[in-house]
Amino acid sequence: MFAFIFKRILYAIPIALAVAAVCFSLVHLAPGDPLTAVIPADAPAEVVAAIKQAYGMDRPLVVQFGAWVQRALQGDLGLSVATGRPVMGDIALALGNTLLLAVAAAVIGFGGGIVLGTLAAFFNGRWIDKLATAIAITGVSVPHYWLGLVLVIVFSVQLDWLPSMGAGADGSGEWRWDWAHLQYLVLPAVTMCFIPMGIVTRTVRATVAEILNAEFVSALRARGLGALAITRHVAKNAAPTVLSVMGLQFGYLLGGSILVETVFSWPGTGFLLNTAIFQRDIPLLQGIILVLAMFFVALNLLVDVVQTLLDPRIKRS
Amino acid sequence: MSHPMVEVRDLRVTFRSEEGPIYAVDGVDLDLAPGETLALLGESGCGKSVTMKSLMRLHPAHKTRIEGSIRIAGEDVLAMNAGALSRLRGKTVAMVFQEPMLAFDPVFTIGEQICEAVRRHEGCSGADARARALEMLERVQIPSARKRLDAYPHEMSGGMRQRAMIALALSCQPKVLLADEPTTALDATVQIQVLLLLKELQREMGMSMIFVTHDVGVAIEVADRTAVMYAGRVIEQGPIDSVMRAPWHPYTQGLLAATVHPGMDRRQALNAIPGSPPQLTRRIPECAFAPRCTLASASCHDPLPPARMDGDRLLRCIQPASAR
Numbered sequence A: 001m002f003a004f005i006f007k008r009i010l011y012a013i014p015i016a017l018a019v020a021a022v023c024f025s026l027v028h029l030a031p032g033d034p035l036t037a038v039i040p041a042d043a044p045a046e047v048v049a050a051i052k053q054a055y056g057m058d059r060p061l062v063v064q065f066g067a068w069v070q071r072a073l074q075g076d077l078g079l080s081v082a083t084g085r086p087v088m089g090d091i092a093l094a095l096g097n098t099l100l101l102a103v104a105a106a107v108i109g110f111g112g113g114i115v116l117g118t119l120a121a122f123f124n125g126r127w128i129d130k131l132a133t134a135i136a137i138t139g140v141s142v143p144h145y146w147l148g149l150v151l152v153i154v155f156s157v158q159l160d161w162l163p164s165m166g167a168g169a170d171g172s173g174e175w176r177w178d179w180a181h182l183q184y185l186v187l188p189a190v191t192m193c194f195i196p197m198g199i200v201t202r203t204v205r206a207t208v209a210e211i212l213n214a215e216f217v218s219a220l221r222a223r224g225l226g227a228l229a230i231t232r233h234v235a236k237n238a239a240p241t242v243l244s245v246m247g248l249q250f251g252y253l254l255g256g257s258i259l260v261e262t263v264f265s266w267p268g269t270g271f272l273l274n275t276a277i278f279q280r281d282i283p284l285l286q287g288i289i290l291v292l293a294m295f296f297v298a299l300n301l302l303v304d305v306v307q308t309l310l311d312p313r314i315k316r317s
Numbered sequence B: 001m002s003h004p005m006v007e008v009r010d011l012r013v014t015f016r017s018e019e020g021p022i023y024a025v026d027g028v029d030l031d032l033a034p035g036e037t038l039a040l041l042g043e044s045g046c047g048k049s050v051t052m053k054s055l056m057r058l059h060p061a062h063k064t065r066i067e068g069s070i071r072i073a074g075e076d077v078l079a080m081n082a083g084a085l086s087r088l089r090g091k092t093v094a095m096v097f098q099e100p101m102l103a104f105d106p107v108f109t110i111g112e113q114i115c116e117a118v119r120r121h122e123g124c125s126g127a128d129a130r131a132r133a134l135e136m137l138e139r140v141q142i143p144s145a146r147k148r149l150d151a152y153p154h155e156m157s158g159g160m161r162q163r164a165m166i167a168l169a170l171s172c173q174p175k176v177l178l179a180d181e182p183t184t185a186l187d188a189t190v191q192i193q194v195l196l197l198l199k200e201l202q203r204e205m206g207m208s209m210i211f212v213t214h215d216v217g218v219a220i221e222v223a224d225r226t227a228v229m230y231a232g233r234v235i236e237q238g239p240i241d242s243v244m245r246a247p248w249h250p251y252t253q254g255l256l257a258a259t260v261h262p263g264m265d266r267r268q269a270l271n272a273i274p275g276s277p278p279q280l281t282r283r284i285p286e287c288a289f290a291p292r293c294t295l296a297s298a299s300c301h302d303p304l305p306p307a308r309m310d311g312d313r314l315l316r317c318i319q320p321a322s323a324r
């Protein structure tokens, strides 16, 4: 078992490196010199060269990449071009906020999706099923930044129930578990929960409906098992499929919240990414993308391992 | 006959489907005495499995209408609430399915599944249930039974899986075993072993058994009595020897003529009955066999009267048995 997990981690290393390489080269492939943002257009050539040397940008790309990876492994993602602060500190803070938002959205979205999907499967073809399917389709079809704006207009502007900007009253960015802070989480989390809820609903519905049609469910009933025991069997059979979809969706929640974080000025990685892009802050940009991508790789690894633990039919070789 | 273990009267099962109703079972009478084996015979689609599942009320309730009466061990199955029904299933009546690969939950071990059923019905501890599971696996002659407890269904061969399925079905000492083509999915040699095993266990435990098959040879091997089904009805029922020796119903006669069975002259041509069974999307009040029957007369197209008992045999045909 541990050998199997260890092996999966080994497999993930080349993937992580490839992802890092893509992150690194993306920035260099983009048009424009990474330093144009900080160097005045009329700066003398020797000043430009000096700045490039200071940032290590005069060396060959491969060397730059190696050095970048080496430092990244030690938690050093360089200095922000715009602020001069270490990129890692800013990212860690933002990542905490993004995780908070993603977990909140996932709890609502996955919870809702599992309940709706299960109900839809058990009441296949009846009105509950149709309602759940309608919610799911609406959830995945509505653009979430638009939904965010509508929620802001209704609940912040018109009803004045919930705040629409930031992550805390004092603006210090420090999170506390009280209503004064939690209320800032509500609207962005609700906005973001709809897509994962729709997708999880549809996955759960299809998976559970297929399992319920299987002969073994009939056989379980023939053994005198009650609804609870049968639900346990169905859940374990559905878990591998549903978990892999939820893992992917959680990845999207982490990486895909740029628009929502921008709409709600939520100080997470998406918001930071936005800032980095507009300020052409290359080290910050690279750092954020790298950290998010690594989370994605780790998440896939986790899903892979859990899936194998749950389904005895997957070979552990 | 002492008071029967299973008594089915005029069972009718109708499924609601998008294309309208399906009259899958339309008039089934069955009797099963304690310790007796009944072979349920009939070609594919005649409603054997639907009848078996109805005895445990396994059909989805909202899509199925069941009429008539089913009594098992003196209890009215159709009147049972959910609790009584789940106590009946697995405890009083157990089922062995045709394809054990499909009838086991693929993600739980054989041992876990047997233990779960035992604990459900006997309310015993996990250790006791495991001991019972092991005992059952040994009883169905699974080699290295202790190891097999922790095996998943896909890790066993077809024959072993079916033995495990039998172990599971018998783990709570049911009074009635419903075996729906338990050997059809197995290799010929394994088939005979499993058949003999079932027969032996049934004798040891004193169970009644309904054995579904379309193999006349198998029916002769295992059964005391037989019931022959055609298009959702039992058309003939009686002791297997006398039905095999002298089938009364024209359909049974045709069925036997189309089968090689012990004592039959091998040179005799195998003549399958011409024509095919009717669609069940229409309720058929008359004899459903009439379009294929060589004895059919004008009155055969009138509504079919109920079955007639004649000694220890039952016949559903307007011609009296003596006419043959």
Ligand SMILES: Nc1ncnc2c1ncn2[C@@H]1O[C@H](COP(=O)(O)OP(=O)(O)OP(=O)(O)O)[C@@H](O)[C@H]1O
Binding pocket: B015, B017, B022, B024, B042, B043, B044, B045, B046, B047, B048, B049, B050, B051, B214, B280
């Ligand atoms: N849940 C259901 N909904 C609708 N129709 C059904 C359902 N179950 C069975 N039927 C129909 O009822 C008829 C009888 O089916 P059944 O499975 O009892 O046949 P069988 O005698 O067991 O045949 P086989 O020997 O092939 O197993 C078939 O026409 C089948 O299509």
Ligand code: SF4
Binding pocket: B249, B250, B251, B287, B288, B289, B290, B291, B293, B294, B295, B296, B297, B300, B316, B317, B318, B319
């Ligand atoms: S009732 Fe008529 S058609 Fe049906 S089997 Fe008897 S003789 Fe043949």
Ligand SMILES: [Mg+2]
Binding pocket: B048, B049, B050, B180
């Ligand atoms: Mg069948």
